Amino acid sequence: xxxxxxxxxxxxxxxxxxxxxxxxxxxxxxxxxxxxxxxxxxxxxxxxxxxxxxxxxxxxxxxxxxxxxxxxxxxxxxxxxxxxxxxxxxxxxxxxxxxxxxxxxxxxxxxxxxxxxxxxxxxxxxxxxxxxxxxxxxxxxxxx
Amino acid sequence: xxxxxxxxxxxxxxxxxxxxxxxxxxxxxxxxxxxxxxxxxxxxxxxxxxxxxxxxxxxxxxxxxxxxxxxxxxxxxxxxxxxxxxxxxxxxxxxxxxxxxxxxxxxxxxxxxxxxxxxxxxxxxxxxxxxxxxxxxxxxxxxx
Numbered sequence: 042x043x044x045x046x047x048x049x050x051x052x053x054x055x056x057x058x059x060x061x062x063x064x065x066x067x068x069x070x071x072x073x074x075x076x077x078x079x080x081x082x083x084x085x086x087x088x089x090x091x092x093x094x095x096x097x098x099x100x101x102x103x104x105x106x107x108x109x110x111x112x113x114x115x116x117x118x119x120x121x122x123x124x125x126x127x128x129x130x131x132x133x134x135x136x137x138x139x140x141x142x143x144x145x146x147x148x149x150x151x152x153x154x155x156x157x158x159x160x161x162x163x164x165x166x167x168x169x170x171x172x173x174x175x176x177x178x179x180x181x182x183x184x185x
Numbered sequence: 186x187x188x189x190x191x192x193x194x195x196x197x198x199x200x201x202x203x204x205x206x207x208x209x210x211x212x213x214x215x216x217x218x219x220x221x222x223x224x225x226x227x228x229x230x231x232x233x234x235x236x237x238x239x240x241x242x243x244x245x246x247x248x249x250x251x252x253x254x255x256x257x258x259x260x261x262x263x264x265x266x267x268x269x270x271x272x273x274x275x276x277x278x279x280x281x282x283x284x285x286x287x288x289x290x291x292x293x294x295x296x297x298x299x300x301x302x303x304x305x306x307x308x309x310x311x312x313x314x315x316x317x318x319x320x321x322x323x324x325x326x327x328x329x
Contacts, residue, residue, distance in 0.1 A: 058309055081224070082225070086276065086281040129304065129305040130301040130303060133293050133297075139227055156281075157281075159206065159275045159276075160273065164198025169274075
């Protein structure tokens with residue numbers, strides 16, 4: 042028989058003070074910036090609700106809230122491009138999160154490393170990053 | 186007499202295609218992540234409206250929209266901690282911006298380099314960055 046409250050049993054943190062430090066917006070969401078460990082590259086920005094924050098902290102795998110699908114979005118669940126949590130930060134007023142991650146493969150659904158692949162050049166937006174992985178490979182189908 | 190349409194006169198880009206690429210939310214705002222050039226450190230996240238984007242692009246000094254003051258927020262106008270625009274990027278679905286900046290002094294109103302100075306350590310949030318500049322110096326008054 043196991044007893045989670047037995048002396049010596051590992052105590053899982055409740056993360057209550059982390060949740061209390063976050064100002065979720067009127068929709069119960071908070072933006073989370075994902076930055077690659079090491080390179081420091083900004084990979085993407087997405088949203089989390091309370092459950093996504095808790096799942097991220099408990100599992101060490103980054104989980105967002107999909108506003109379009111209205112459900113938890115376990116990054117990499119479909120594409121395999123998982124994000125392993127390396128650090129979790131909260132900003133001064135608690136209304137933005139920063140997750141520092143080890144990114145498996147590419148972060149962007151277009152198959153590019155980062156979602157921020159368009160940059161201003163001579164007054165216009167230009168694509169500055171190549172596609173590294175064919176999106177049909179990421180999502181298991183072609184767009185024919 | 187000057188004539189902006191004279192041959193040889195510099196033509197200021199309209200930035201129309203940049204604006205068209207941005208999906209402003211129902212409030213007319215888009216989140217903008219500020220990253221330090223060189224170190225790659227994430228300094229802050231704030232919001233821009235169309236006018237703030239255009240002012241940032243035209244002046245090369247980062248301008249946000251203050252949701253609390255409901256006005257343009259020329260970063261550094263009060264504190265002197267200006268952000269000079271080094272690169273401007275738009276994400277894949279156009280609903281987040283990334284500005285790469287040269288930050289004068291500190292970015293955070295608490296006097297820390299970055300707003301993301303709280304990090305998860307042993308299940309709790311811990312302050313991982315020191316105050317570099319007394320906020321009373323930044324805002325010209327003390328909090329006595």
